[in-house]
Amino acid sequence: MSSYILAQGVGLDVPNYVTADRSAKSFLSTLLAAATSRPHREFRTILEDVSLEAREGDRVALLGRNGAGKTTLLRVLSGAFQPTRGTVEVRGSRQALLNLGLGFHQEATVRENVFLRAAAMGLSGRETAGLLPSILEFSGLESCANHRLAVLSSGQRMRLGFAISTSVQHDIMLMDEWFGAGDAEFVDKARARMTDRVRGSKIVVLASHNFQMLREVCNLGLVLDFGRVVHFGPIREAIDAYKAIYQSTPEYRARRARQAVTRRLAAGEGGGDGG
Numbered sequence: 001m002s003s004y005i006l007a008q009g010v011g012l013d014v015p016n017y018v019t020a021d022r023s024a025k026s027f028l029s030t031l032l033a034a035a036t037s038r039p040h041r042e043f044r045t046i047l048e049d050v051s052l053e054a055r056e057g058d059r060v061a062l063l064g065r066n067g068a069g070k071t072t073l074l075r076v077l078s079g080a081f082q083p084t085r086g087t088v089e090v091r092g093s094r095q096a097l098l099n100l101g102l103g104f105h106q107e108a109t110v111r112e113n114v115f116l117r118a119a120a121m122g123l124s125g126r127e128t129a130g131l132l133p134s135i136l137e138f139s140g141l142e143s144c145a146n147h148r149l150a151v152l153s154s155g156q157r158m159r160l161g162f163a164i165s166t167s168v169q170h171d172i173m174l175m176d177e178w179f180g181a182g183d184a185e186f187v188d189k190a191r192a193r194m195t196d197r198v199r200g201s202k203i204v205v206l207a208s209h210n211f212q213m214l215r216e217v218c219n220l221g222l223v224l225d226f227g228r229v230v231h232f233g234p235i236r237e238a239i240d241a242y243k244a245i246y247q248s249t250p251e252y253r254a255r256r257a258r259q260a261v262t263r264r265l266a267a268g269e270g271g272g273d274g275g
């Protein structure tokens with residue numbers, strides 16, 4: 001059975017709790033304001049009218065400035081968020097590499113956490129028992145299997161999360177940035193596994209700011225701005241469309257102007273007394 005993703009007219013509103021401006025003139029009045037003012041709830045639209053179609057073989061890049069809605073769209077596609085409007089149809093098993101630490105229990109042991117996370121991924125106890133040795137080996141945590149998660153370093157926890165999340169090949173892979181954290185040895189291992197999983201996936205949706213990697217991996221690109229699709233098409237065109245957005249911002253123009261001045265000064269053309 002072939003896999004696909006079909007999102008049509010997706011909109012997402014989220015509740016946002018806003019606290020009145022508490023900037024006060026004195027420490028006491030700040031304390032008083034903090035104690036008495038209550039945040040009020042308002043709804044915010046973070047995705048609007050987003051449509052996307054991906055078929056087998058597609059590798060879709062999600063592009064957009066910080067806060068454009070890329071991670072939120074990945075969460076909607078993964079099923080973690082229910083859209084407020086529109087529909088999402090997905091055929092095929094999904095693996096979301098969005099938050100490696102999600103679902104961990106600090107007081108449970110490493111071994112127990114493997115079972116907890118694997119259950120959340122839909123694996124049976126038997127399947128997890130079969131995968132356990134390779135997960136511990138990949139994460140380098142064999143000697144810590146019975147230690148509480150709380151005593152692991154953040155790098156060790158990240159290794160464990162990565163090892164569990166990528167232990168099984170899925171049809172559809174949803175990723176937020178190409179994985180690149182950890183010490184040098186682990187990064188090499190993780191990169192090799194990611195490459196393998198991407199090759200083995202029928203569909204990949206990947207949010208990233210790394211144009212070179214996106215050109216190598218993806219055939220399609222979807223550009224989001226303020227939660228709306230501004231472009232969807234071949235990756236090179238999508239990257240150009242995204243560049244056009246951020247190159248039109250005043251911040252980008254100001255930075256380019258500063259860089260031009262610095263270059264001219266370095267080349268000895270900069271003002272001075274001309275002598």
Ligand SMILES: Nc1ncnc2c1ncn2[C@@H]1O[C@H](COP(=O)(O)OP(=O)(O)OP(=O)(O)O)[C@@H](O)[C@H]1O
Pocket residue numbers: 014015016044046064065066067068069070071072073
């Ligand atoms: N649960 C939430 N409640 C309220 N606002 C949220 C929530 N999740 C995301 N947002 C807001 O939605 C917007 C989009 O966030 P999102 O994380 O999807 O952006 P992004 O494109 O992935 O950004 P980045 O490139 O910085 O990772 C942001 O303004 C963010 O503050």
